[in-house]
Amino acid sequence: MFDFEILNTDGKARHALMTVNNKQVKTPLFMPVATKGTVKTLISEDLEELGVQALISNMYHLLLKPGIEKIEDAGGLHQFMNWDGLIFTDSGGFQMIRSDFDNEVTSKGVTFNSDQDGKTYEITPEKCIQLQKRIGSDIAMCLDYCPPYPADKGELEKSVMRTKEWAKRCKKQGDNIFGISQGGTIPELREKSCKDIVDLDFEGNAIGGLSIGEPTELMYENTKISTSVFPKRKPRYFMGLGSPIDILECVKMGVDIFDSAYPTRNARHRTIFTKNGNIRIDKRKFGEQHIPLDPNCDCPTCRNYTRAYIHHLCKADELSWMRLASLHNVKFMMDLMEDCRKAISENRYDSFKEDFIDSYTVC
Amino acid sequence: MFDFEILNTDGKARHALMTVNNKQVKTPLFMPVATKGTVKTLISEDLEELGVQALISNMYHLLLKPGIEKIEDAGGLHQFMNWDGLIFTDSGGFQMIRSDFDNEVTSKGVTFNSDQDGKTYEITPEKCIQLQKRIGSDIAMCLDYCPPYPADKGELEKSVMRTKEWAKRCKKQGDNIFGISQGGTIPELREKSCKDIVDLDFEGNAIGGLSIGEPTELMYENTKISTSVFPKRKPRYFMGLGSPIDILECVKMGVDIFDSAYPTRNARHRTIFTKNGNIRIDKRKFGEQHIPLDPNCDCPTCRNYTRAYIHHLCKADELSWMRLASLHNVKFMMDLMEDCRKAISENRYDSFKEDFIDSYTVC
Numbered sequence: 001m002f003d004f005e006i007l008n009t010d011g012k013a014r015h016a017l018m019t020v021n022n023k024q025v026k027t028p029l030f031m032p033v034a035t036k037g038t039v040k041t042l043i044s045e046d047l048e049e050l051g052v053q054a055l056i057s058n059m060y061h062l063l064l065k066p067g068i069e070k071i072e073d074a075g076g077l078h079q080f081m082n083w084d085g086l087i088f089t090d091s092g093g094f095q096m097i098r099s100d101f102d103n104e105v106t107s108k109g110v111t112f113n114s115d116q117d118g119k120t121y122e123i124t125p126e127k128c129i130q131l132q133k134r135i136g137s138d139i140a141m142c143l144d145y146c147p148p149y150p151a152d153k154g155e156l157e158k159s160v161m162r163t164k165e166w167a168k169r170c171k172k173q174g175d176n177i178f179g180i181s182q183g184g185t186i187p188e189l190r191e192k193s194c195k196d197i198v199d200l201d202f203e204g205n206a207i208g209g210l211s212i213g214e215p216t217e218l219m220y221e222n223t224k225i226s227t228s229v230f231p232k233r234k235p236r237y238f239m240g241l242g243s244p245i246d247i248l249e250c251v252k253m254g255v256d257i258f259d260s261a262y263p264t265r266n267a268r269h270r271t272i273f274t275k276n277g278n279i280r281i282d283k284r285k286f287g288e289q290h291i292p293l294d295p296n297c298d299c300p301t302c303r304n305y306t307r308a309y310i311h312h313l314c315k316a317d318e319l320s321w322m323r324l325a326s327l328h329n330v331k332f333m334m335d336l337m338e339d340c341r342k343a344i345s346e347n348r349y350d351s352f353k354e355d356f357i358d359s360y361t362v363c
Numbered sequence: 364m365f366d367f368e369i370l371n372t373d374g375k376a377r378h379a380l381m382t383v384n385n386k387q388v389k390t391p392l393f394m395p396v397a398t399k400g401t402v403k404t405l406i407s408e409d410l411e412e413l414g415v416q417a418l419i420s421n422m423y424h425l426l427l428k429p430g431i432e433k434i435e436d437a438g439g440l441h442q443f444m445n446w447d448g449l450i451f452t453d454s455g456g457f458q459m460i461r462s463d464f465d466n467e468v469t470s471k472g473v474t475f476n477s478d479q480d481g482k483t484y485e486i487t488p489e490k491c492i493q494l495q496k497r498i499g500s501d502i503a504m505c506l507d508y509c510p511p512y513p514a515d516k517g518e519l520e521k522s523v524m525r526t527k528e529w530a531k532r533c534k535k536q537g538d539n540i541f542g543i544s545q546g547g548t549i550p551e552l553r554e555k556s557c558k559d560i561v562d563l564d565f566e567g568n569a570i571g572g573l574s575i576g577e578p579t580e581l582m583y584e585n586t587k588i589s590t591s592v593f594p595k596r597k598p599r600y601f602m603g604l605g606s607p608i609d610i611l612e613c614v615k616m617g618v619d620i621f622d623s624a625y626p627t628r629n630a631r632h633r634t635i636f637t638k639n640g641n642i643r644i645d646k647r648k649f650g651e652q653h654i655p656l657d658p659n660c661d662c663p664t665c666r667n668y669t670r671a672y673i674h675h676l677c678k679a680d681e682l683s684w685m686r687l688a689s690l691h692n693v694k695f696m697m698d699l700m701e702d703c704r705k706a707i708s709e710n711r712y713d714s715f716k717e718d719f720i721d722s723y724t725v726c
Contacts, residue, residue, distance in 0.1 A: 066675040
């Protein structure tokens with residue numbers, strides 16, 4: 001079952017409840033990525049403690065390792081990774097069609113050779129959804145065709161057409177599937193692709209092929225086009241967007257759902273989010289600061305450890321700093337989304353957004 | 364303050380309560396090593412959950428990074444690493460006098476150049492204890508002189524003499540200091556060194572310079588000599604011993620305290636302890652076993668994750684498997700020591716030990 005109930009709107013920003021398979025999540029929603037069945041350096045109990053509502057995993061990665069059968073044998077991905085929350089799965093289309101990959105893409109689907117097990121895989125749109133469902137995904141994403149940025153108009157036209165054809169075939173595989181629009185940064189193609197997807201009446205509509213290297217203004221422009229085409233009564237999902245400011249701007253345009261490796265990847269690259277801007281924990285001065293990463297944060301890391309200690313662990317090559325930093329950055333995103341929802345509920349989203357950005361961009 | 368109260372003996376094995384600075388721990392006791400101020404891949408809350416009573420850190424490593432002043436500024440090591448339990452500190456003598464090190468050892472102490480900060484450090488026995496106390500150590504270990512194995516008799520005689528002279532000077536630095544015996548595997552030297560240390564009347568007596576590569580029988584022989592010289596009313600500590608069977612044998616000889624990186628290092632090398640023997644989690648067959656690492660274990664890992672999942676994380680190079688494996692192996696050691704204490708209390712230590720070894724050495 002699937003339900004999307006909008007509780008409040010503030011301008012185009014919306015606060016809603018989305019219910020899938022009896023699991024209810026609040027939007028705007030940010031999902032950490034669990035590409036290979038785990039959020040890097042964290043375990044499922046950590047995510048629960050941080051208030052994470054949903055994750056996105058990746059069918060392509062799980063297909064290669066450990067294999068779909070293994071996850072079925074475990075009773076599905078929820079049971080395999082001991083996670084009760086919502087699980088989105090990405091089709092892995094983005095990975096499979098990269099040009100540095102030994103693959104062939106036809107209207108039929110994607111065929112690729114895995115360097116991991118030497119096998120040849122044929123992933124049709126139908127099979128792509130079936131495999132996601134076998135994993136036990138709550139929301140499956142369509143197989144789409146996403147060219148790299150920049151791509152010429154011809155390539156983008158082809159991607160819009162192929163994405164539409166594949167989406168039609170995905171749709172026939174059942175419920176709880178989100179469509180994905182393409183079209184790069186060419187407004188008329190983006191608009192066309194969004195309309196194609198909307199016509200197929202998926203449970204939700206996603207923005208694909210953005211946040212892959214294009215200038216921010218073009219990303220915003222094409223997001224605006226997408227949210228104006230996507231119907232209000234259905235969730236809108238911007239795939240792969242993770243920076244706090246970009247998320248806030250896109251919520252303002254009416255996007256509901258986001259996912260990204262941004263908080264965990266930044267953590268592992270020593271960048272810590274704080275409301276007063278990001279800090280690089282390996283800088284010498286932090287070795288002398290006996291205060292939490294963010295004094296206003298109540299994440300498990302900030303409740304128990306100091307900048308000086310985490311700086312020390314980092315300098316001493318002790319792995320646990322990565323987990324401590326990841327716990328913090330993910331909690332930062334959870335708090336940010338909670339603040340968004342509250343601001344929308346109280347019809348003060350614009351001022352909340354401006355205040356956040358003012359403070360966040362100080363350093 | 365320091366107190367050591369023997370609650371029960373079974374043969375030479377003892378179950379006691381040791382109280383240091385108002386912190387009470389039960390012996391036989393195993394301490395995970397927190398060399399650089401953290402138990403590798405774990406955080407202090409993990410240790411608390413696992414029932415860890417005490418840790419041993421290393422003055423030498425903390426001196427170089429982050430520096431003693433930094434830890435003092437943090438309010439001491441307990442506060443720095445957010446750990447309320449007991450902290451032993453090793454002098455770091457073992458590290459400082461290694462021959463591959465740019466150092467000079469005289470009767471005065473050890474002088475070495477650090478390749479980390481380019482500075483020259485002069486560590487006298489007096490300074491070694493003072494630095495440990497400045498860190499906030501509950502039990503400081505004497506600076507000892509431990510030659511590598513094998514060493515010739517002349518070298519071992521010198522080490523016994525120097526260790527005694529240094530121990531005298533350490534003793535003058537206050538309370539809550541344990542002496543360390545040397546003597547290699549030459550019975551008369553081992554006995555002499557133990558007597559030297561006992562004469563100085565430290566709060567506890569430690570076995571140093573064993574478990575560094577010598578044959579097991581020689582290790583046992585010299586441990587037996589040590590525990591026969593060390594007085595019954597004081598704790599006996601075998602430094603650096605970590606394998607379950609060796610620990611059980613040494614508890615039988617009257618040793619009370621152990622420390623080692625063995626459980627965490629094994630975890631990071633994919634070796635998982637179970638009561639039916641160790642397993643290598645990266646072996647293919649474990650990828651298909653949807654049962655806990657050890658079905659009889661109630662550690663956080665075994666409560667929540669399967670062999671198949673941890674095998675997958677390991678094969679997918681996801682760091683969290685190291686933490687999950689370390690949680691389990693440390694809990695295994697905690698359970699083992701709890702079982703030892705119970706068996707001694709119930710005067711059935713020998714049969715407990717034999718049963719454990721029978722089961723543990725099956726595979």
